[in-house]
Amino acid sequence: xxxxxxxxxxxxxxxxxxxxxxxxxxDVICQDLGxxxxxxxxxxxxxxxxxxxxxxxxxRFFIPSIMSGFxxxxxxxxxxxxxxxxxxxxxxxxxxGYTDTNISFDEMLIKKPYSTFxxxxxxxxxxxxxxxxxDIVVVEKxxxxxxGDIVVAHVDGDFTLKYYRSKNGKVWLEPANPKYPIIVPQNxxxxxxxxxxxxxxx
Numbered sequence: 001x002x003x004x005x006x007x008x009x010x011x012x013x014x015x016x017x018x019x020x021x022x023x024x025x026x027d028v029i030c031q032d033l034g035x036x037x038x039x040x041x042x043x044x045x046x047x048x049x050x051x052x053x054x055x056x057x058x059x060r061f062f063i064p065s066i067m068s069g070f071x072x073x074x075x076x077x078x079x080x081x082x083x084x085x086x087x088x089x090x091x092x093x094x095x096x097g098y099t100d101t102n103i104s105f106d107e108m109l110i111k112k113p114y115s116t117f118x119x120x121x122x123x124x125x126x127x128x129x130x131x132x133x134x135d136i137v138v139v140e141k142x143x144x145x146x147x148g149d150i151v152v153a154h155v156d157g158d159f160t161l162k163y164y165r166s167k168n169g170k171v172w173l174e175p176a177n178p179k180y181p182i183i184v185p186q187n188x189x190x191x192x193x194x195x196x197x198x199x200x201x202x
Contacts (some may be wrong), residue, residue, distance in 0.1 A: 013033055109142070116140050116196075125180045126161055128177055160183065
């Protein structure tokens with residue numbers, strides 16, 4: 001997926017402003033995003049359509065990555081029993097049949113569903129942050145990041161998962177594995193999103 005920095009900014013704004021709703025008219029988008037002409041909006045839409053980021057259905061445009069249907073078919077994950085006392089990695093201590101409440105992992109991991117996505121981790125560059133190959137990280141777009149945050153970034157044409165580092169006006173990406181070098185952006189760095197959760201299946 002190849003987007004310029006400006007194209008990425010415009011697409012993120014569409015997601016943040018309109019979420020899972022069908023996208024409004026070009027007149028509305030012009031007003032909300034500060035475009036001077038509908039032709040400018042259409043030029044961006046052509047690129048997004050080409051990459052499959054925007055699709056058309058029933059004569060309306062929508063963002064398929066945050067919709068499973070049209071106009072809205074969001075599903076709710078089941079809630080499961082939650083034991084707040086925890087369990088020791090030895091002799092069990094929780095009382096059988098006793099639960100404090102039920103929880104939904106969707107509700108626990110996802111605070112902003114229309115600006116959240118997940119991605120599978122490839123490689124071991126974040127192993128010392130306890131992020132392993134095959135894990136699924138939950139990523140929230142549009143969040144401000146600080147030094148030490150774990151982010152998904154687009155740097156010099158490639159996507160990567162690393163620590164975000166910033167000091168004295170300089171920014172770089174740092175792995176959590178000494179086998180890998182730090183990444184200093186040469187031409188482009190876009191922070192795609194902040195890692196807010198992790199799922200691991202044994």
